[in-house]
Amino acid sequence: YLVDKGNHRHFMEKEIHEQPEVISHTLAHYLDFTQGTSKPLDLPFNFADIDRLAVSACGTAYLAGLVGKYWFERHARLPVDIDVASEFRYREMPISRKSAAFFVSQSGETADTLASLRYCRKEGVPIGAIVNVRESTMARESDVVMPTLAGPEIGVASTKAFTCQLSVLAALTIRAASQRGTITAEEEKALVRSLSETPRYAAQVLKLDKQIEKVSRELASYKHVLYLGRDTNFPLAMEGALKLKEISYIHAEGYAAGELKHGPIALIDENMPVIVIAPHDRIFEKTVSNMQEVAARGGKIILITDQKGAAQATVKTLETIVLPDVPEFIAPIIYALPIQMLAYFTAVFMGTDVDQPRNLAKSVTVE
Numbered sequence: 133y134l135v136d137k138g139n140h141r142h143f144m145e146k147e148i149h150e151q152p153e154v155i156s157h158t159l160a161h162y163l164d165f166t167q168g169t170s171k172p173l174d175l176p177f178n179f180a181d182i183d184r185l186a187v188s189a190c191g192t193a194y195l196a197g198l199v200g201k202y203w204f205e206r207h208a209r210l211p212v213d214i215d216v217a218s219e220f221r222y223r224e225m226p227i228s229r230k231s232a233a234f235f236v237s238q239s240g241e242t243a244d245t246l247a248s249l250r251y252c253r254k255e256g257v258p259i260g261a262i263v264n265v266r267e268s269t270m271a272r273e274s275d276v277v278m279p280t281l282a283g284p285e286i287g288v289a290s291t292k293a294f295t296c297q298l299s300v301l302a303a304l305t306i307r308a309a310s311q312r313g314t315i316t317a318e319e320e321k322a323l324v325r326s327l328s329e330t331p332r333y334a335a336q337v338l339k340l341d342k343q344i345e346k347v348s349r350e351l352a353s354y355k356h357v358l359y360l361g362r363d364t365n366f367p368l369a370m371e372g373a374l375k376l377k378e379i380s381y382i383h384a385e386g387y388a389a390g391e392l393k394h395g396p397i398a399l400i401d402e403n404m405p406v407i408v409i410a411p412h413d414r415i416f417e418k419t420v421s422n423m424q425e426v427a428a429r430g431g432k433i434i435l436i437t438d439q440k441g442a443a444q445a446t447v448k449t450l451e452t453i454v455l456p457d458v459p460e461f462i463a464p465i466i467y468a469l470p471i472q473m474l475a476y477f478t479a480v481f482m483g484t485d486v487d488q489p490r491n492l493a494k495s496v497t498v499e
């Protein structure tokens with residue numbers, strides 16, 4: 133990897149565009165696309181022998197872990213306890229002997245995540261680190277290193293590391309499900325096949341840049357933005373809000389769409405755009421009702437969906453960003469891209485320092 137901006141204005145833009153390639157490298161490390169299976173990892177435990185998985189991380193890496201929780205629980209029937217590391221390290225969680233602990237970190241140096249790792253090490257459970265920097269402290273102190281092959285990430289706001297973390301977690305989910313016997317060989321093949329298509333879909337989404345740039349120009353004129361999503365799109369809603377606030381300094385919140393009624397709906401008016409992340413999945417209709425509630429209060433909706441969703445969402449939107457129809461399993465990886473692009477272009481319109489936003493550090497190695 134050449135660490136320069138190439139033809140891009142910012143490292144963040146370059147890193148967003150590298151995603152098809154780095155996701156593909158990362159997946160190839162964990163999956164055998166010819167056999168349609170997950171590759172054996174050097175894990176110090178078998179997923180069939182544990183009954184809980186503890187996951188801990190900070191910032192964007194935490195949100196990757198949260199998507200992982202939905203995947204592990206749904207496909208591998210493995211309960212996942214997930215925390216931000218700054219809470220995990222102090223809350224004295226009882227850790228069952230029959231569990232393993234995973235730590236997700238781009239840098240492998242984040243102080244709170246490292247402290248959580250050391251806490252689990254003392255508890256005597258097997259430790260896995262999903263890190264982008266292989267020579268990092270977390271990599272050294274864990275029993276197994278599960279690398280993301282994103283290459284150096286320079287932009288402070290994480291983009292390609294996030295989708296590579298998701299790729300590793302998706303591959304691990306397949307491994308766990310296969311060891312635990314919760315999927316058949318045919319189902320394993322189908323999941324692996326769907327992941328193999330991720331780079332191609334990601335490349336298609338990058339081509340929506342002109343439309344996303346246009347919406348971002350509009351977004352840059354607001355002071356507050358609400359992101360909504362259900363299921364794996366809930367962590368993505370939080371990630372969208374995090375990206376936007378980090379680099380454009382626009383106040384943004386990510387909420388589970390079902391929680392709209394329990395608070396944020398009070399804020400909805402024509403000055404509060406609502407970004408809804410809703411592929412046509414098992415709970416799409418529920419999210420459509422949430423959009424109707426927003427529209428009825430004059431809220432402006434930016435809908436990020438797929439072709440099926442766009443055809444079936446009976447609600448007026450300010451803009452609908454239509455992604456290709458993708459298998460549900462890989463949707464979180466694909467939907468990460470438009471939310472990164474929205475934040476990126478909005479920040480460019482705001483004229484902020486996209487790669488080095490104020491007050492933030494790439495790696496938080498102090499408390």
Ligand code: G6P
Pocket residue numbers: 190191192193236237238239240241242245288289290492493494495496
């Ligand atoms: C900082 C960075 C974020 C990152 C978080 C966790 O806040 O600005 O982009 O997600 O730290 O960092 P890590 O290196 O542990 O993934």
